[in-house]
Amino acid sequence: MSADWQDQSEVFNGTANVGLKDRRSFDGTDTRSIPAFVFGEELADIANEDPRVVVLTADLARSNRANDFAAVHPERFFNLGIAEKNMITVAAGLASTGFVPFAATFASFAALIGCEQLRTDCAYPQLPVRVVGHHSGMSLGFYGTSHHSLEDIGITRSIADLTVVCVTDANHLRAVLRASMDYPGAMYLRLGRGRDPEVYSEVPEIEIGKAISLKDGADLTIIATGSTVHPSLAAARELEAQGINVRVIDMFTVSPLDEGVVLDAAATTGGILTVEEGNITNGLGSGVADVLLENLVLPTRFRKHGVPDEHVPVGPPAGLYAHYRLDTAGIVSVVKEMLNDD
Amino acid sequence: MNDTVLAGRRATMSVAELREKARFIRTETLRLTKIAGAGHYSSVFSCAELMAALYYDELRIDPTRPKHLARDRFVMGKGHAAIGLYPVLADLGYFAPSELDTFTRLGSPFGDHPDMKKIPGIDFSSGSLGHALSVGVGIALGGRLNGFDYRTWALLGDGELAEGQIWEAAMSASHYGLGKLVAVVDNNQLSIDGFTQDIMSTGPIDERFAAFGWQVHRVDGHDLNAVLKAFRSLDEADPSKPQCILADTVKGKGVARMELSTDWHVGNLVGEDYDAVMNELMEGVI
Ligand SMILES: Cc1ncc(C[n+]2csc(CCOP(=O)(O)OP(=O)(O)O)c2C)c(N)n1
Ligand SMILES: [Mg+2]
Numbered sequence: 259m260s261a262d263w264q265d266q267s268e269v270f271n272g273t274a275n276v277g278l279k280d281r282r283s284f285d286g287t288d289t290r291s292i293p294a295f296v297f298g299e300e301l302a303d304i305a306n307e308d309p310r311v312v313v314l315t316a317d318l319a320r321s322n323r324a325n326d327f328a329a330v331h332p333e334r335f336f337n338l339g340i341a342e343k344n345m346i347t348v349a350a351g352l353a354s355t356g357f358v359p360f361a362a363t364f365a366s367f368a369a370l371i372g373c374e375q376l377r378t379d380c381a382y383p384q385l386p387v388r389v390v391g392h393h394s395g396m397s398l399g400f401y402g403t404s405h406h407s408l409e410d411i412g413i414t415r416s417i418a419d420l421t422v423v424c425v426t427d428a429n430h431l432r433a434v435l436r437a438s439m440d441y442p443g444a445m446y447l448r449l450g451r452g453r454d455p456e457v458y459s460e461v462p463e464i465e466i467g468k469a470i471s472l473k474d475g476a477d478l479t480i481i482a483t484g485s486t487v488h489p490s491l492a493a494a495r496e497l498e499a500q501g502i503n504v505r506v507i508d509m510f511t512v513s514p515l516d517e518g519v520v521l522d523a524a525a526t527t528g529g530i531l532t533v534e535e536g537n538i539t540n541g542l543g544s545g546v547a548d549v550l551l552e553n554l555v556l557p558t559r560f561r562k563h564g565v566p567d568e569h570v571p572v573g574p575p576a577g578l579y580a581h582y583r584l585d586t587a588g589i590v591s592v593v594k595e596m597l598n599d600d
Numbered sequence: 601m602n603d604t605v606l607a608g609r610r611a612t613m614s615v616a617e618l619r620e621k622a623r624f625i626r627t628e629t630l631r632l633t634k635i636a637g638a639g640h641y642s643s644v645f646s647c648a649e650l651m652a653a654l655y656y657d658e659l660r661i662d663p664t665r666p667k668h669l670a671r672d673r674f675v676m677g678k679g680h681a682a683i684g685l686y687p688v689l690a691d692l693g694y695f696a697p698s699e700l701d702t703f704t705r706l707g708s709p710f711g712d713h714p715d716m717k718k719i720p721g722i723d724f725s726s727g728s729l730g731h732a733l734s735v736g737v738g739i740a741l742g743g744r745l746n747g748f749d750y751r752t753w754a755l756l757g758d759g760e761l762a763e764g765q766i767w768e769a770a771m772s773a774s775h776y777g778l779g780k781l782v783a784v785v786d787n788n789q790l791s792i793d794g795f796t797q798d799i800m801s802t803g804p805i806d807e808r809f810a811a812f813g814w815q816v817h818r819v820d821g822h823d824l825n826a827v828l829k830a831f832r833s834l835d836e837a838d839p840s841k842p843q844c845i846l847a848d849t850v851k852g853k854g855v856a857r858m859e860l861s862t863d864w865h866v867g868n869l870v871g872e873d874y875d876a877v878m879n880e881l882m883e884g885v886i
Contacts, residue, residue: 315793317793339759339799339802340791341800343764402715404713572704572707573706
């Protein structure tokens, strides 16, 4: 067990006694450019010009920084207490009166507890509710299965009239929040642990539903989403130094998928590796496989990489990422396995 | 294994000894948080006396037979306070205390929330708030069907009471007349974001449980004599009504900087601060 695996500070969820004011985490990391932490302030900025913005949370305003929004727009902030289902349907009610509500809680509670409310009250009536699931995947580490959301991509992907976006980093979150204001229908926004390293050095130009190509390459394509984009890109850079050229796609919208990008990747690079921090059953990889097979564009190599269909052990996030080979080193080794597997 | 009720262990410890156990729960929580790098101090500190009274006096359990069918069941609704329960289970002999040193390490049985599949003595897994009372209703119904006389206990947070499922469970408990079901509410006044009363008022808790058909016993949750008395009074309670022990407590009790503070739901004490708080606990009256 490497020392890195012992780094518990990664489970910091913004509710601690340390660093709330100066935005420094337990280990002194500056948390200013971190998705969960720009959530509230970016929405507060948007709300300065757009009266439709309202923010809801369920006793996690510190964790997701809805607090920063509440400080500026207290009258447009609602903390519903520990009652996620109520929060989501209250958001739907607000949306029906003309508001664009952002309802945020841990992803496991947003998508699993609130699943039926999300489908029946938000997606089906095509209301502009943005259900925000933060600390997704295994990012709550040793909090265990109750706090892991490995199923939320699969669940939300299979709901009609629901756009599903996995946020990559802080700047990407800013772009997604702004783009969401006039996007039709309900959305599920999947955020990481709030300490996601930077992929976009400035706010990217985005179009919801259109993937972003981060690096070109001819040997294989990695299609990643959310928290796995950063280690995938880092892995591709490492592989490049070894003469292996990997294309990296940020498939931040997992529903609807950008089919053209998927088909082009198979046609031009042959191999496809999907990488997601979630159960691979019905996740991003399954969506990509559907696109390929339905179009009869068959890649020469294909692998869905993520968490197998099991409940994960307890452990700090870094330990779990290493265990499931979702860190940079792990992704490098998976790519090599695929390319050597002839 | 055919006995329908396990022998009680009431009064095998003096109140002074129980007070020591409450201190042990608090100091162990400090120690284990250090291993993890983050932990729920204040949520444990408010229920340390309740846990000591339950596990060292009230619960009819046998640590040598953790699966005994006639045992009292305990479900930790506020699962994030499990860090205070693990040391108790170790102390009682469910497993070796040294196993606690793996707390939250990769592959450990001991995560932030309790796991019934991995830890002897844990009757049901938790972590998602709002489930425990329903679990308790099921266990109580099962006990009645199977002809056992055990009690089923669920420890709930005051913030947790905002979950609608709690009230669905409360309704079903009185509907089925589950007199052997006990909800212990750790009414420590805060959840994460602030005072429960300001965030989402879950009170008046006594009146709400009473309106749902429960018998309510209100008690100072840090006064061990009063807590013991309340638990024992359940023997004389209305057998057709589920029982609620509403324990008025202070989140963070025993550490001045944590008492009723919103900054310590999750925390990590390091260096001098750790030593200072440890001393405070060792010297304090609580
Ligand atoms: C369903 C659900 N929503 C949110 C959380 C996150 N959470 C953990 S503890 C907590 C506050 C609990 O407050 P309370 O019930 O009063 O317990 P206390 O810690 O004060 O004893 C919250 C919101 C959770 N664990 N489960
Ligand atoms: Mg509380």
